[in-house]
Amino acid sequence: MDWFTSDAAWLGRLLFQRALAAVYLVAFLTAALQFRALLGERGLLPIPRFTARVPFRKAPSLFQLHYSDRYFGACAWAGCAVSAALLAGVDALVPLWAAMALWLVPWVLYLSIVNVGQTWYGFGWESLLLETGFLAVFLGNDDVGPPVVVLFLLRWLLLRVEFGAGLIKLRGDACWRKLTCLDFHHETQPMPGPLSWFFHRLPRPVHRLEAAANHVTQLVVPFLLFAPQPVATAAASLMILTQLWLVASGNFAWLNWLTIALALSVVEWPSGGRESPPTPLWYEVVVLAVAALLLLLSHRPVRNMLSRRQVMNRSFDPLHLVNSYGAFGSVGRVRYEVVVEGTLDETPEESGRWREYEFKGKPGELGRWPRQFAPYHLRLDWMMWFAGLSPSYAGAWFSAFVERLLEGDPVTLRLLRRVPFDEPPRFVRARLFRYRYTDWGELRESGECWRRTYVREFLPPTRLDRGR
Structure with missing residues (x-):
């Protein structure tokens, strides 16, 4: 034909x-x-x-x-x-x-x-x-x-x-x-x-x-x-x-x-x-x-x-x-990020030595400029963005993620850019922050592309159940 x-x-x-x-x-x-x-x-x-x-x-x-x-x-x-x-x-x-x-x-x-x-x-x-x-x-x-x-x-x-x-x-x-x-x-x-x-x-x-x-x-x-x-x-x-x-x-x-x-x-x-x-x-x-x-x-x-x-x-x-198919049927006006932190302290005091886990793609450190990863897909980073929109998006997996951090699981840690500990932390917590881009003046003054403001607790300090 x-x-x-x-x-x-x-x-x-x-x-x-x-x-x-x-x-x-x-x-x-x-x-x-x-x-x-x-x-x-x-x-x-x-x-x-x-x-x-x-x-x-x-x-x-x-x-x-x-x-x-x-x-x-x-x-x-x-x-x-x-x-x-x-x-x-x-x-x-x-x-x-x-x-x-x-x-x-x-x-x-x-x-x-x-x-x-x-x-x-x-x-x-x-x-x-x-x-x-x-x-x-x-x-x-x-x-x-x-x-x-x-x-x-x-x-x-x-x-x-x-x-x-x-x-x-x-x-x-x-x-x-x-x-x-x-x-x-x-x-x-x-x-x-x-x-x-x-x-x-x-x-x-x-x-x-x-x-x-x-x-x-x-x-x-x-x-x-x-x-x-x-x-x-x-x-x-x-x-x-x-x-x-x-x-x-x-x-x-x-x-x-x-x-x-x-x-x-x-x-x-x-x-x-x-x-x-x-x-x-x-x-x-x-x-x-x-x-x-x-x-x-x-x-x-x-x-x-x-x-x-x-x-x-x-x-x-x-x-x-x-x-x-479809994309961005709604557009957020405010950016929320879940920041995950750990500490080696015996008690999880607010003023304790909390250190932040850094993800590969999602915003975290204020002075770290975003990288180009696409077409590669950072699945955990994407789901962390959804978690910032609503805790319901993280309900199925976030507790297991925190547990792996407390265990110091090397397979899970390889998904992250930087782990702030040489040994597993005693406690892990998560806090919700509002992120915004700096303006031209702030960028020139500090060299940072982000500013952030604390919003609320996302997950209280959590530790492994040693009795299991």
């Missing part, structure tokens, strides 16, 4: 596949380096405890069949190896069926991780990676031209990502309608980056322009993805520029980079006169069947997106095949 493939999409497919492989590699590396403390047999939310109460049909995963820390580590590092192979272009060197099988491996492995990841894997970009990775299985390699149907589904996914995020903003927080959200966002976002202070200090008219441009990019431009070329390329290019702006202004794991990868599949590149080889009938049948299934499953995400009670980042099936 001449209509089945697009000769103009060869390079777009190649760039999309390599970008997706790079994101997969970062995702598996994040899992391999952090899982033992977060999800391991002695983790803050152990996988064996989860699989004991949640059946396979609700959370299909290889770890429902067997779990050990060694097995999880093997799966995560195998995901890294396959992702690196795909990034190097191994899928182009094997037959079509083998390339499809190769792309299926990281999808199965990452689905297995996400479905037992609990709170640590409750972010929208997990489902976005799975939905994108599933589509990549059917995009083919050099044995066939890029299938038009799969290219359409990639655009359909990109539209839902952007349009869903735009709608949730308009419906969620009045500041988006007033164009004032960016007066606060750069300061209160989950994990600021090295340039976030400067973005926050931009003139207010620029913040209004940022918000207005966001509405145009998310509510109007996505529909131009389905326009004829070169309009679709222009729309995708504008999305890429917007995502690069977001990359510069904060740390959002791989959300922005994965969105850029999707946009690359839309851009029309010179084909160099390359023509698509004949497409096997079995491949056409498989692709069309999968496309029909995904379009059928799209009805619930579409209903959610159009509903006045729209919810963000919801999966409607345990395989995360078609999902709803």
Whole structure:
């Protein structure tokens, strides 16, 4: 069928596949380096405890069949190896069926991780990676031209990502309608980056322009993805520029980079006169069947997106095949941070020698400038930001985290930037502070990017129960 493939999409497919492989590699590396403390047999939310109460049909995963820390580590590092192979272009060197099988491996492995990841894997970009990775299985390699149907589904996914995020903003927080959200966002976002202070200090008219441009990019431009070329390329290019702006202004794991990868599949590149080889009938049948299934499953995400009670980042099936997306339906006006401290003193006096634990990404020490970590995902740091919003976000894991600090657990301590003790502390406490950026004068005078004010106690001084 001449209509089945697009000769103009060869390079777009190649760039999309390599970008997706790079994101997969970062995702598996994040899992391999952090899982033992977060999800391991002695983790803050152990996988064996989860699989004991949640059946396979609700959370299909290889770890429902067997779990050990060694097995999880093997799966995560195998995901890294396959992702690196795909990034190097191994899928182009094997037959079509083998390339499809190769792309299926990281999808199965990452689905297995996400479905037992609990709170640590409750972010929208997990489902976005799975939905994108599933589509990549059917995009083919050099044995066939890029299938038009799969290219359409990639655009359909990109539209839902952007349009869903735009709608949730308009419906969620009045500041988006007033164009004032960016007066606060750069300061209160989950994990600021090295340039976030400067973005926050931009003139207010620029913040209004940022918000207005966001509405145009998310509510109007996505529909131009389905326009004829070169309009679709222009729309995708504008999305890429917007995502690069977001990359510069904060740390959002791989959300922005994965969105850029999707946009690359839309851009029309010179084909160099390359023509698509004949497409096997079995491949056409498989692709069309999968496309029909995904379009059928799209009805619930579409209903959610159009509903006045729209919810963000919801999966409607345990395989995360078609999902709803969104971000920052509400924007905080004030930044709260949970500061965790320990002491070696025999009694936990307020005036005692309390020392602060430093996290890798979240604000803590006032003079420590934020780092760039994205696309790498610091899961504990992100959840500490949620804990600052409400203690309910920390209810499932925070007490276990404090217990590991009191034990001096080396696996947990590796998640932190600095541990202030050479031996386990006798007591650990947590206090809630309000953080704000310094202004230009304060920055010049002190060299510090933050100021903070004590709000209240988050966790009273706590020690291990020695009698257990």
